[in-house]
Amino acid sequence: MNVLDFVHAFFSDSAHWQGYDGIPQRFWEHVQYSLLALAVAAAIGLPVGLLTGHTGRGGNALALIANAARALPSFGLLVLAVLLIGFGLLPVMIPLVVLAVPPILVTTYEAVRSVDPSPVDAARGMGMRESRILFQVELPVALPLVLSGLRSAAIQIVSTATIAAYVSLGGLGRYIVDGLYQRDYEKVVGGATLVAVLALLTLAAFWAAGRLAVSPGVRRR
């Protein structure tokens, strides 16, 4: 049996498609965890990144914090959070958010920093307020890069949210963790495939968002 046989066996077994351990249910749980973590991380990373990028201050401090956060192992944080606060959604969100904030923060900062200064000066010369300069001049130009930061954060969240299963929550990691303990490789491979599919869907969603939101004038190609 090779991997493809496992994939086929997993997806053609109708038992995997229904009930509380069915694929639709697990898939939806995984999407929920991922969206929640991404929303929290974006709520932290975007405003700070936009503000520091606009003012140009604190870039070195940001890089330092981001590097330090990246040095923290997600799985270790998860186990630690569970030991300290018990089981639940919160201990799963902590490592996912810690994982996702640095790429969002640093990319947003760099994106706003790298906006061509001449239109910004022109806007300022026309008497635009700083907040309008940020949202109507800098943000539209920086948007492709900002989205790419969000995208790499989202992909990492999707693939790391599998660890939620290790602390008794659901999501697609359930198949991987259960399959491991039951020596049921069909399940493991099926779960891994589903996560990869979700990651690809995430890429597609960001591609579509970029198409819709990025002004045609700033599109690079």
Added chain:
Amino acid sequence: MNGFFDIPSDLQHSWAGLIGLHLRESLLPVAAGLLLALPLAQLCVRFRWLYPPVLGLTTVLYAIPSLAFFVVLIDYTGQTELTVMIPLAVYSLVVLVPAIVDGVRSVPEETLAAATAMGFGPVRRYLQVQLPIAAPAIMAGLRVATVSSISLVSVGALIGNQGALGNLLAAAQKYDRPELAVNAVLTMAVLAIVCDALLVGLRMLLTPWMPRGARPKAAARPEPLTAEGAAR
């Protein structure tokens, strides 16, 4: 923190032993990834059409969660260190290829022309002109790959005690000793920061012409992993 360094004996390693194991399991894959990435990136620079499909493929590989990657490999390589190291090498490759390609491509045409005019052959030009100029970008990629590799090794604890310091996390749960988890997280974070600092030092040694303190342009690209290619 009582018993911070009292490692349960079933891990069969001392604290220092676990650190050594952890470094081996995390750094060897990065080295392997670099060895694979250099020729692969060179091919991508040489044949431009090759780059988008390579980026797409590596992005898909990167999306596979490490745990699933480990478990699937068990069928082929058993519950060994190799099972942990193969996926980490793949992840490093994914980070390093775009970093090297971008770095090598950023070398100005004039510089290359000047080197050619001075009689440099393609090999010498690559080794003595392109690689040194690309060094900051490559080192930025290496830093990301190294730090994430160090943190990912710990997941190996889930496939039967192959996670080095991560095994402390499993032990912390098994024996209900949170201090072991604190020890594991802190030690891994410190290892990552130390390795990162060593790479920064190495970059300074390799690029003596760059101003000290100034951040290299390449480091400005935060996540060289950029799934960008796939969306392009």
